Amino acid sequence: MSLTKIAPSILAANFSNLEAEINMVNKSQASWLHVDVMDGNFVPNISFGTPIIEAINKHAKKPLDIHLMIHEPVRYIEKFVELKAEIITVHIEACSNLPQTIKKIKSFNTKAGVAINPETDVSKLNDIVDLIDLVCIMSVNPGFSGQKFIEKTYERLEKIKSIVGNNTLIEIDGGLNNINAKILSEMGANVLVFGNYIFKSKNPLEIISELNKNIN
């Protein structure tokens, strides 16, 4: 069985010292660097855009896992492909033509993910499951880091696993810590995103190493 990937979310990092924060992730056992892009429209918060991701790119050695919380992301796919994204994830709720958006990402040979909010009907995944590489199950309402994990995520993970089967990665995003992460990884989650739990800790490198031991 493959290992559960750890994806630190740069949104919770100290932006006045971004280079050092990225170097910490480079040195760590994390697999991906999770990058949250918010437009103040699809979600009530604005995070950062392409200039910051260009700066991240200058230092990051881990593949970028770009999570687009933006309305009609199809308009910006080329821009994020140019930023050397390993995977681009769009929200099921934000796309008027989801298959077209996914196909556009795939047309650049970039992996495509679909994120689903806590209140969205999981059956919406049925139509596009054959097109995607990853489903990101939101375990908080998107918009902010540091929120409380929604417990019904466990149930949603089981349901979504039965829809997508074994060829699609399952990522969980929001409110994760060492305890819920262990349960989620045992239940079959493949990628776990951590914002505050890693970046607001005293020793992020040690936290990542402990997480890695704990979930794998």
Ligand code: DX5
């Ligand atoms: C929420 C973001 C998450 C968030 C994770 O909208 O998509 O990636 O930054 O941060 P924590 O782990 O602090 O909830």
Ligand code: ZN
């Ligand atoms: Zn995210």
